[in-house]
Amino acid sequence: DNVSHKSIEGVIDELYKYGKVNIRNAYGNWKSESMRGWEEKLHPHAIKPIQQFVYTTGKNATDAAMIIDAMDLLYTQKLDGFALMTSDSDFTPLVMRLLANGLTVYGFGEKKTPSPFVNACSQFIYTENLEKDENENEEEKHHEANNQKKSRNELRGDAALVKLLRNAVEQTANED
Numbered sequence: 001d002n003v004s005h006k007s008i009e010g011v012i013d014e015l016y017k018y019g020k021v022n023i024r025n026a027y028g029n030w031k032s033e034s035m036r037g038w039e040e041k042l043h044p045h046a047i048k049p050i051q052q053f054v055y056t057t058g059k060n061a062t063d064a065a066m067i068i069d070a071m072d073l074l075y076t077q078k079l080d081g082f083a084l085m086t087s088d089s090d091f092t093p094l095v096m097r098l099l100a101n102g103l104t105v106y107g108f109g110e111k112k113t114p115s116p117f118v119n120a121c122s123q124f125i126y127t128e129n130l131e132k133d134e135n136e137n138e139e140e141k142h143h144e145a146n147n148q149k150k151s152r153n154e155l156r157g158d159a160a161l162v163k164l165l166r167n168a169v170e171q172t173a174n175e176d
Helices: 005-016 033-042 061-076 089-100 115-120 134-146 152-156 159-172
Strands: 025-028 048-051 081-085 104-109 123-126
Touching: 005 033, 005 081, 005 104, 025 033, 025 061, 033 048, 061 081, 061 089, 081 089, 089 104, 089 115, 104 115, 115 123
Parallel strands: 025 048, 081 104, 104 123
Antiparallel strands: none
């Protein structure tokens, strides 16, 4: 309930680089206006919505539900890793516990994500690097429709391609 739906395609594509994505849950109050964008993403990406009502203003019952479910999965399933899409450093102890149990933890969050959470994850990727804006989607469709080879100057002027390459460099900058 506190992350944008705009990067979910990029997050799932990124996770497929590391293996299967078998369990996909999205937590939040599905009656909330902030969840509207997520509703259209559920079925195409086989994401299970987990309803979490707001019991008290200022408290985050969603975080507690996610932690409980993560611990249940840790002890009842044979998993290789976890992916958490959040910009909340309150999940840092959960990440440390999952790592202590030998699991890889992939973190996804906005650039505002506090460094303790970013540093705790096995790998952390900023969701802004995975988002496609509406203009890029239109450019991509137009390019696919034309499906012709571009000149060197056209490639340099292709904003979507340049952004894609920059994001790839950023995401792999710390890898060997």
